[in-house]
Amino acid sequence: MEKKSFSEKLKEGRFVITSEIGPPKGTNIEPHLKEADHIKEKVDAFNVTDLQSSVMRLGSLATCRLLVENGFEPIFQITCRDRNRLALQSDLLSASVLGIKNILCLTGDHTTLGDHPDAKPVFDLDAVSLLKVATDLMNGKDMKGNELDGKPEFFLGAVVSPGYDPVELQIIKMEKKIEAGARFFQTQAVYDLKIFEKFMQKIQKYNIPILGGIVLLKTAGMAKYMNEKVAGVSVPDKYIKMMADAKKEERPKVSIKIASELIKGMRGLCQGIHIMPLGWERYVPQVLEESGL
Amino acid sequence: MLITKLKNQQELDRYFEKELFVFKCFGCKEVYFPEEEIGKLIIAKQSEVSGIAEVDYLCNDDFSKRYIEKNMNEIKKARGIVVFSCGVGVQVIAKLLEDKTVFPGCDTHYLNGFQGLTVLDCDCNQCGECYLNYTGGICPITSCSKSLLNGPCGGAKNKKCEVNPEMDCGWVLIYERLKKINKESILKDKNTLVRDFEKIIKGI
Numbered sequence: 404m405e406k407k408s409f410s411e412k413l414k415e416g417r418f419v420i421t422s423e424i425g426p427p428k429g430t431n432i433e434p435h436l437k438e439a440d441h442i443k444e445k446v447d448a449f450n451v452t453d454l455q456s457s458v459m460r461l462g463s464l465a466t467c468r469l470l471v472e473n474g475f476e477p478i479f480q481i482t483c484r485d486r487n488r489l490a491l492q493s494d495l496l497s498a499s500v501l502g503i504k505n506i507l508c509l510t511g512d513h514t515t516l517g518d519h520p521d522a523k524p525v526f527d528l529d530a531v532s533l534l535k536v537a538t539d540l541m542n543g544k545d546m547k548g549n550e551l552d553g554k555p556e557f558f559l560g561a562v563v564s565p566g567y568d569p570v571e572l573q574i575i576k577m578e579k580k581i582e583a584g585a586r587f588f589q590t591q592a593v594y595d596l597k598i599f600e601k602f603m604q605k606i607q608k609y610n611i612p613i614l615g616g617i618v619l620l621k622t623a624g625m626a627k628y629m630n631e632k633v634a635g636v637s638v639p640d641k642y643i644k645m646m647a648d649a650k651k652e653e654r655p656k657v658s659i660k661i662a663s664e665l666i667k668g669m670r671g672l673c674q675g676i677h678i679m680p681l682g683w684e685r686y687v688p689q690v691l692e693e694s695g696l
Numbered sequence: 697m698l699i700t701k702l703k704n705q706q707e708l709d710r711y712f713e714k715e716l717f718v719f720k721c722f723g724c725k726e727v728y729f730p731e732e733e734i735g736k737l738i739i740a741k742q743s744e745v746s747g748i749a750e751v752d753y754l755c756n757d758d759f760s761k762r763y764i765e766k767n768m769n770e771i772k773k774a775r776g777i778v779v780f781s782c783g784v785g786v787q788v789i790a791k792l793l794e795d796k797t798v799f800p801g802c803d804t805h806y807l808n809g810f811q812g813l814t815v816l817d818c819d820c821n822q823c824g825e826c827y828l829n830y831t832g833g834i835c836p837i838t839s840c841s842k843s844l845l846n847g848p849c850g851g852a853k854n855k856k857c858e859v860n861p862e863m864d865c866g867w868v869l870i871y872e873r874l875k876k877i878n879k880e881s882i883l884k885d886k887n888t889l890v891r892d893f894e895k896i897i898k899g900i
Contacts, residue, residue: 488890510849513841513859524842528890531846535888546890564850572871575883576847583888591850634853 409448409476409505410558413587413612419675420696421478421589421614422687423450424470426461435466436473438684445691448476448505450589450677457484457517464494468501478560479503482511487527488536492545495537499555507560507589508533508580531579534559538584561585563613564635565593565602574605581609589677591635592618594642596668603672614675617665619683619690620658623647655686663693670694698822699728700782700802702737711799711829715746717767717774718801719789721781723752734780734801746774754785755818760792771796783820783828783835790833790873791818797877798833800826806896824895830886832873839866845889 412419422442424435439449449470453463467477479498486494498506514524528536536546543554561580567573577588593599593615603613618636620626623646626638642661649657666676680687702708718738722729738745747770751763764771771777777793779786780801790798806822819838827836827845837843841859848867851858855868874880 510842510844512851515859526842526844527893529842529844529846529849532888532890562850567850567852568855569868569871571880572848572867573850575871575880578884579846579888632853634851634858 408558409478410586412447413674416674418670418696419447419612419614420445420691421448421450421675421677422446422684423452423677423679424466425452425455425681426463426466428458428460430461432461432466432469436469439470439475440473441684442687443475445688445696446678447675448478450478450480450507453480453482453509453511454485454517455512457512457514457519459517459519464498464501464503467498467503471502476505477503478505478507480507480509481533482509483526483528483530483533484511484514485525487525488546491528491533492536492540495540495557496551496555499557504556505558505560506537507562508537508585509562530561531576531583534561534580534583534585541584558586559584560587560589562590563588563606564591565599566591566595566635566637570602570605577606578609581611585611587612587614589614590616592616592629592633592679593665593669594636594638596665596672598637599669600672612674614677615665615669615673617662617676617678617690619662619678619680619686620646621681621683622654655683658683659686659690659693662690666690666694666696698726698782698820699805699807700730700780701805701824702730702733702780703801703803703826707829708737708801711776711778711797712741712744713775714744715773715775716741716744717771717777718745718748719754719763719777719779719781719785720748720750721752721754721779721785722750723754723781723785727782728807729780730802737801746770754779754781754788757788757792760785760788764789764792783822783826784818786826786828787818787820787833787835790828794873794876797879798828800828800833802826806899822896823891825892827889830882830889831870832877832879832882834866834870834873836866836870839864839869841866843891845891847883 451463451466467479470477508530510530514522543551563577623643626643629636749767753759776797778799778801779789783804786800803826804822805824821837852865857863
């Protein structure tokens with residue numbers, strides 16, 4: 404039987420699991436492919452981040468192609484931070500000929516947050532206009548209306564942040580992303596199921612697949628740091644306490660317990676999860692097992 | 697230097713409705729204002745205009761406060777305000793009249809040479825396609841670190857910009873301002889916007 408694609412699974416209404424690979428700073432990609440291989444059977448598609456946190460690294464497009472060659476299904480994350488509209492359109496066409504269909508369109512972190520803060524930030528387009536341009540390409544036209552010789556086929560996605568304040572502003576933008584062509588959404592890390600549930604009620608009317616974000620907590624310090632610095636994330640005190648009370652060797656176990664509690668809570672609310680293991684790929688199978696997936 | 701050009705007729709027609717108060721700024725020597733065209737437009741739209749203030753240096757908010765005080769009765773009655781000035785003047789008036797819808801009557805274009813003197817905390821990039829009518833009189837190009845046109849990025853924490861926690865997120869300001877005047881639907885209505893950099897590179 405032929406293996407179903409990520410988009411087919413979503414269309415069938417199946418509960419899907421995505422994870423992510425952050426390419427290395429350098430050419431040593433092998434360990435990352437090996438880690439992905441551990442969880443290959445459980446995961447429906449792998450996001451590949453595009454110079455995450457504005458740190459210069461191996462590219463997302465090349466890594467996505469390596470995933471295709473190794474039998475994984477990639478989701479190409481493409482941001483507007485480093486490319487103008489010519490380069491963005493060209494990279495989308497490149498993705499298509501390299502067998503990459505799933506595209507996650509993002510605005511991108513600002514250059515000043517990364518390891519080249521003196522770089523020129525581009526932001527010629529943003530997540531909404533990039534989705535629109537990708538849709539235009541699928542219709543055989545570039546963004547100026549010029550005909551393409553061969554048109555790409557994409558499955559377009561975008562991100563949304565359920566914990567953003569004011570959330571109505573996120574939802575307005577989400578609506579624009581849907582109009583521009585987004586067919587699925589992945590969310591920022593969720594730690595508060597009540598906030599997530601409220602958010603899901605507000606966006607129910609759009610009837611679009613949402614994959615709830617899961618980031619494995621490593622320490623109480625990490626949770627506090629995220630609460631202070633990371634947009635749209637607030638880890639409740641009870642989880643911070645659970646992590647703080649755990650001995651070092653017990654932390655992965657506690658982290659797995661928290662993640663699986665969240666996933667179980669999400670299962671009735673949305674159509675999938677997006678796990679960002681941030682180096683803890685080895686614990687993902689256990690998280691999924693404890694979540695009953 | 698800079699040049700202001702009347703916005704296209706279609707856009708002006710959209711927001712010219714009854715009881716509009718008009719600010720015309722003919723302030724500084726560094727700016728070319730389309731005085732004649734503005735005059736003609738106001739005559740054509742006479743029945744919609746409830747009051748006019750002809751002023752200089754709207755960009756200076758001490759001056760602007762005084763102009764507003766002087767015309768307060770008419771401004772209070774007005775359903776909207778149209779400002780014919782560079783982008784700074786529009787933003788200063790929008791800031792001072794928080795409960796009013798403020799529209800730019802002009803696009804502000806870049807012209808090589810000497811820049812204005814009175815830019816305070818509002819800034820105009822002279823992009824040549826003024827967005828202030830969509831954004832409650834707060835400029836998305838100068839108040840957002842990424843100059844985003846279609847809404848905020850996800851980076852703001854506690855309504856502050858990811859680039860500088862001292863700086864308010866421009867898009868949160870835009871949203872809150874539009875909400876105050878019950879116009880947040882403007883953000884949903886408009887199509888996907890994309891900058892036209894040719895306007896800056898080639899000028900007019």
